[in-house]
Amino acid sequence: MRNDKIFEESKLYMPGGVNSPVRAFKDVPLNPPVIKKGRGAYIYDEDGNEYIDFVCSWGPMILGHCDEDVVNAIKYTSENAISFGATTEIELELSKYICTTLENIEMIRMVNSGTEATMSAVKLARGYTKRNKIIKFAGCYHGHFDDFLVEAGSGVMTEGIPGSAGVPKDSIKNTIIAEYNNLEDVKNIFKKYGSDIAAIIVEPVAGNMGVIPGKIDFLKGLRKLCDEYKSLLIFDEVMSGFRVAYKGAQSLYGIKPDITTMAKIMGGGLPCGAYGGRKDIMEKLSPLGPVYQAGTMSGNPIVMAAGLATLKKLNENSEYYVNFEKLGKKLEQGIRQISEDKSISMVINRCGAMFSIFFTSDSEVKNYKDARKCDTTIFAKFFQHMLEQGIYIAPSQFEAIFLNVKHTEEHIDKFLQAVNTFEAFI
Structure with a gap:
């Protein structure tokens, strides 16, 4: 056909x-x-x-496409495991590999997509800080989670949609939009809402309004503001992670976020995502803490095997x-x-x-x-x-x-x- x-x-x-x-x-x-x-x-x-x-x-x-090592990892794993919805050694191997090769990841939670990673990271930030509001930047796309579909980039820009139908106003009432690469704008927002800002979520290298690298003073300024107001800094490295450098854009800028979201590359081309960061934050996740997030297919053995083969090859x-x-x-x-x-x-x-x-x-x-x-x-x-x-x-x-x-x-x-x-x- x-x-x-x-x-x-x-x-x-x-x-x-x-x-x-x-x-x-x-x-x-x-x-x-x-x-x-x-x-x-x-x-x-x-x-x-x-x-x-x-x-x-x-x-x-x-x-x-069809890298031999990744294909072999998929073939080998699929002969014995497709899905269990249970703990496997291969998810430990990939989790351990990421935590030991990335300085800013002490613990990690596997999910199935970039959207799932970012929405879960925001929920975790709200649970950890006991605050409601988040700051995102116009043109940064963090997936199709309701809270993010305000002045998002990528397909929303292409389609000419200002947000999305089906998103209640209440879903976005705690999302504050700032201008990318404009630190003064963010400072003014913190002056007004600082006591209730749980987190800033930002692409350190934006990739969904076209590629727009964050300016170093802008990103360092975000880190300083989060420290000052006891908010969390979330780096969305779904696109930039393992791509602009193995350790992501944060390694190029020398900035330590509190939470990092990843996807795309880390699954070797299969559906995958993850979010990770400081241990004291990650331990707020269920079953250790009160922030509930679950996924039946998270840590799928075939995906983990493809991801491990990919990351090892990149790192080595x-x-x-x-x-x-x-x-x-x-x-x-x-x-x-x-x-x-x-x-x-x-x-x-x-x-x-x-x-x-x-x-x-x-x-x-x-x-x-x-x-x-x-x-x-x-x-x-x-x-x-x-x-x-x-x-x-x-x-x-x-x-x-x-x-x-x-x-x-x-x-x-x-x-x-x-x-x-x-x-x-x-």
């Missing part, structure tokens, strides 16, 4: 033909390629088209991150040079192996307001052009582009060649 036929039939059984909105390519607009298989840096659709993949399953395929091969920086820098500089040569207005933001191209006349994109100024019409043309050139990037101006360890300089050259021929579309 071919791409278009599969997609059209999918619309009969799945809303919009998809199980996650951004896959519908609504903002591009095109019918999406239906992906059949992936190997290394490449994916292939049902029509037999080959693409160099810079989406990487929205980040987790950092080792490339530091050259991966050196190469990410080398290739990322080449790509960034190459795009900048093309934009200057052709007088195309662009801003390129990058942190390690994740980056974004913003079509804007502004000199920088540092927050949600800046991102919203981008020309999505030009991006749609750019996306279509890149896809026709065999380069698969995210179908939204507000999503990240990712590198994996199978990308080579040849792949970067092909990306730049495709960008260089984009002039006719403007």
